[in-house]
Amino acid sequence: xxxxxxxxxxxxxxxxxxxxxxxxxxxxxxxxxxxxxxxxxxxxxxxxxxxxxxxxxxxxxxxxxxxxxxxxxxxxxxxxxxxxxxxxxxxxxxxxxxxxxxxxxxxx
DNA sequence: TGAGTGACTGTAA
DNA sequence: CTTACAGCCACTC
Numbered sequence: 556x557x558x559x560x561x562x563x564x565x566x567x568x569x570x571x572x573x574x575x576x577x578x579x580x581x582x583x584x585x586x587x588x589x590x591x592x593x594x595x596x597x598x599x600x601x602x603x604x605x606x607x608x609x610x611x612x613x614x615x616x617x618x619x620x621x622x623x624x625x626x627x628x629x630x631x632x633x634x635x636x637x638x639x640x641x642x643x644x645x646x647x648x649x650x651x652x653x654x655x656x657x658x659x660x661x662x663x
Numbered sequence: 664t665g666a667g668t669g670a671c672t673g674t675a676a
Numbered sequence: 677c678t679t680a681c682a683g684c685c686a687c688t689c
Contacts, residue, residue: 580671581673584672593672594670594671596670597669613670614670619670
């Protein structure tokens with residue numbers, strides 16, 4: 556079972572994503588020790604949609620899979636572009652270049 | 664109570 | 677290269 560503070564942990568990590576960077580559900584899940592529950596990360600974000608910069612979280616392909624949750628499906632793309640991230644259609648260009656590993660929190 | 668669904672991922676064919 | 681399947685956990689009907 557997920558820790559009761561799971562959402563809070565996701566909240567903290569997502570908020571820690573540097574400006575102009577993005578990460579994936581799996582990376583967050585892994586960082587929390589629930590690598591196999593990546594879906595739960597998306598679920599947690601949905602619960603905290605308006606309390607975290609969820610637009611910085613995409614799937615492992617850099618695809619804006621959660622854009623629908625923003626109400627306006629262009630909102631997520633817009634937010635990313637505002638941070639200097641190039642988005643083509645629903646996918647981040649050079650995703651690997653913008654990718655940020657949550658585990659690098661303590662590395663800095 | 665049981666079955667279906669989802670902001671995912673990894674592996675196999 | 678794309679498509680399919682299984683595992684995962686919580687929520688909703």
